[in-house]
Amino acid sequence: MLLTKNVIINQYTRVLESRVLINSVNLYKMEEDKQRLFTIDEQQLLEEILLHRRDVRGNRFIKKSLSKNSIDAILQAGLSAPSVGFSQPWEFVLIADQETKRKIKAAFSEETRKAALVFCDKKQQEYIKLKLEGIIEAPLNIAVFYKPKNEPVLGQTSMPEMGKYSVVCAIQNMWLMARSLNIGLGWVSILDPDKVKRVLNAPKENELIGYLCLGYTDMFYNKPELELKKWEQKKLQEEVVINEKYR
Numbered sequence: 001m002l003l004t005k006n007v008i009i010n011q012y013t014r015v016l017e018s019r020v021l022i023n024s025v026n027l028y029k030m031e032e033d034k035q036r037l038f039t040i041d042e043q044q045l046l047e048e049i050l051l052h053r054r055d056v057r058g059n060r061f062i063k064k065s066l067s068k069n070s071i072d073a074i075l076q077a078g079l080s081a082p083s084v085g086f087s088q089p090w091e092f093v094l095i096a097d098q099e100t101k102r103k104i105k106a107a108f109s110e111e112t113r114k115a116a117l118v119f120c121d122k123k124q125q126e127y128i129k130l131k132l133e134g135i136i137e138a139p140l141n142i143a144v145f146y147k148p149k150n151e152p153v154l155g156q157t158s159m160p161e162m163g164k165y166s167v168v169c170a171i172q173n174m175w176l177m178a179r180s181l182n183i184g185l186g187w188v189s190i191l192d193p194d195k196v197k198r199v200l201n202a203p204k205e206n207e208l209i210g211y212l213c214l215g216y217t218d219m220f221y222n223k224p225e226l227e228l229k230k231w232e233q234k235k236l237q238e239e240v241v242i243n244e245k246y247r
């Protein structure tokens with residue numbers, strides 16, 4: 001009888017222990033998840049996404065709308081970006097309205113006319129031929145703003161521009177997430193920011209950091225379009241990495 005009782009207790013203890021074990025395995029897994037180590041395959045995947053991210057312009061966008069899930073994933077990527085003092089100084093205006101896009105496009109056209117004059121002779125002819133935006137063609141435009149704080153921001157006291165750089169980090173995250181979803185994103189900077197602010201009724205203190213055009217594409221170039229069109233050449237690592245000090 002006593003033996004049977006002991007057996008039962010032992011079995012019960014084993015069950016409890018195994019539960020604890022299971023829990024500690026879960027806990028261990030949770031810990032593991034918390035610090036999430038990546039595999040070689042995942043690292044290579046990131047490399048692939050970085051390598052194949054492209055600036056996409058109106059010559060490549062197709063007429064296919066973006067799902068809310070995809071848009072949310074891209075916005076969440078932006079919200080996961082690093083920011084100085086964790087200030088998260090960003091605001092995103094989603095624009096699908098054709099009339100608004102037309103006004104922004106008009107602002108682009110005016111600026112690009114002026115920009116062309118900055119370049120000389122052959123470069124000017126090349127500039128005119130380039131497609132440098134996809135405002136109308138892209139189903140979604142996102143204007144990304146820097147919203148300054150009224151109080152000091154940790155880390156931004158010596159270099160005030162760090163707040164704006166944080167917003168750039170958000171845009172880069174969005175760009176990579178979009179590419180991972182096979183969605184093209186193009187950054188348009190040939191714009192008068194004040195005009196864009198007026199069109200979007202943006203608060204006075206907000207600063208436009210990036211105007212983005214997003215949509216599915218008929219293809220992604222394997223290299224930057226401006227490299228393919230011989231506007232610029234890709235720099236090599238040894239051209240831009242300095243050991244220890246400038247000489």
Ligand SMILES: Cc1cc2nc3c(=O)[nH]c(=O)nc-3n(C[C@H](O)[C@H](O)[C@H](O)COP(=O)(O)O)c2cc1C
Binds near residue numbers: 132188189226
């Ligand atoms: C801050 C910033 C502003 C840019 N503005 C424009 C722009 O106004 N028009 C354009 O066609 N591309 C613009 N681009 C895209 C660059 O031309 C592009 O990133 C570069 O040519 C390299 O090509 P890739 O992004 O496809 O690798 C911009 C990119 C950055 C980072």
